[in-house]
Amino acid sequence: MTRIVTVGAAQLGPIALSDTRAQVVDRMIDLMQQAKGCGCDVVVFPELALTTFFPRWYFDKQDELDAFFERAMPGPDTQRLFDTAKALQIGFYLGYAELVHEGGQLRRFNTAITVDKAGTIISKYRKIHLPGHKEHEPWRRFQHLEKRYFETGNLGFTAFQADWGKDKQGVFGMAVCNDRRWPETYRILGLQAVEMIFIGYNTPVHNPPAPEHDALSNFHNELVMQAGAYQNGTWVVGVAKAGTEEGVEQIGNSIIVAPSGEIVGACTTLGDELAIARCDLDLCNSYKNTTFNFARHREPEQYRMIVERKGAVPPEASPSGSKQT
Numbered sequence: 001m002t003r004i005v006t007v008g009a010a011q012l013g014p015i016a017l018s019d020t021r022a023q024v025v026d027r028m029i030d031l032m033q034q035a036k037g038c039g040c041d042v043v044v045f046p047e048l049a050l051t052t053f054f055p056r057w058y059f060d061k062q063d064e065l066d067a068f069f070e071r072a073m074p075g076p077d078t079q080r081l082f083d084t085a086k087a088l089q090i091g092f093y094l095g096y097a098e099l100v101h102e103g104g105q106l107r108r109f110n111t112a113i114t115v116d117k118a119g120t121i122i123s124k125y126r127k128i129h130l131p132g133h134k135e136h137e138p139w140r141r142f143q144h145l146e147k148r149y150f151e152t153g154n155l156g157f158t159a160f161q162a163d164w165g166k167d168k169q170g171v172f173g174m175a176v177c178n179d180r181r182w183p184e185t186y187r188i189l190g191l192q193a194v195e196m197i198f199i200g201y202n203t204p205v206h207n208p209p210a211p212e213h214d215a216l217s218n219f220h221n222e223l224v225m226q227a228g229a230y231q232n233g234t235w236v237v238g239v240a241k242a243g244t245e246e247g248v249e250q251i252g253n254s255i256i257v258a259p260s261g262e263i264v265g266a267c268t269t270l271g272d273e274l275a276i277a278r279c280d281l282d283l284c285n286s287y288k289n290t291t292f293n294f295a296r297h298r299e300p301e302q303y304r305m306i307v308e309r310k311g312a313v314p315p316e317a318s319p320s321g322s323k324q325t
């Protein structure tokens with residue numbers, strides 16, 4: 001049987017500091033309704049989709065910062081998303097800032113969840129690769145303080161079974177933004193036989209420590225997701241919070257990538273926009289059973305030896321300099 005999952009990349013345009021969660025949720029529900037009308041089983045929203053990308057500012061008052069976090073999921077502002085999922089029978093991936101009591105203390109994570117057609121959370125992920133810097137760096141035109149505001153994710157990269165209906169079952173995974181730049185993200189999920197990875201992102205065009213990369217922002221965005229998809233025989237859905245948000249230009253370029261590495265769906269604006277693709281999960285096998293048949297072709301023992309060999313990376317080759325993203 002062919003397993004076709006119809007996916008909507010639900011890109012969001014800018015969210016202003018003054019926008020309420022209710023206004024953003026209205027926009028998201030509109031995209032869910034459009035997606036349902038086009039036969040989508042699931043939509044993917046961006047990272048930190050409920051508010052403006054607040055790590056661009058330095059906050060020295062904890063209560064001001066915590067206003068951007070969700071203390072419950074669903075909570076009063078997001079329950080409507082879950083109700084809509086159930087009413088329309090459509091699932092969604094949502095990125096948000098999570099404030100939670102865990103292990104007897106307050107913890108803060110850059111989190112994503114996947115919700116099924118019954119409106120039930122079936123998986124949670126907390127962002128592992130936190131880019132940017134921890135201390136206020138006034139020299140920058142804008143900050144990127146994820147290392148200050150979030151803890152490193154503690155849930156690993158865990159693939160999960162999802163059932164979107166008859167002949168629509170498969171193995172799914174999640175990542176958030178900077179995770180998509182690291183091959184380990186895809187490989188750890190690939191080793192769990194993942195067939196589709198959901199990734200939301202907020203990516204400024206300008207990267208203050210490396211302005212020479214700015215012109216390649218979209219190229220790098222596509223490169224990492226196309227490579228990750230092909231090298232692990234999986235679909236990848238990358239979705240932006242796009243456009244100029246509080247004076248900072250963020251890329252759009254939301255895309256749906258096939259296990260071949262081909263881009264089969266893409267947004268072309270910097271606003272709220274839905275890109276759709278009918279994704280045949282069985283296409284993954286064309287790569288998982290041949291070129292990337294891990295059991296036949298990978299050499300984990302070799303990798304382990306090289307990594308564990310003392311001085312595997314000559315000290316002078318290790319990254320130096322004060323540059324940070």
Ligand code: ING
Nearest residue numbers: 131177178201202203204207325
């Ligand atoms: N944003 C960016 C990202 O990885 C960044 C940070 C921008 C890193 C440009 C490198 C170059 O897409 C988040 N939120 O991780």
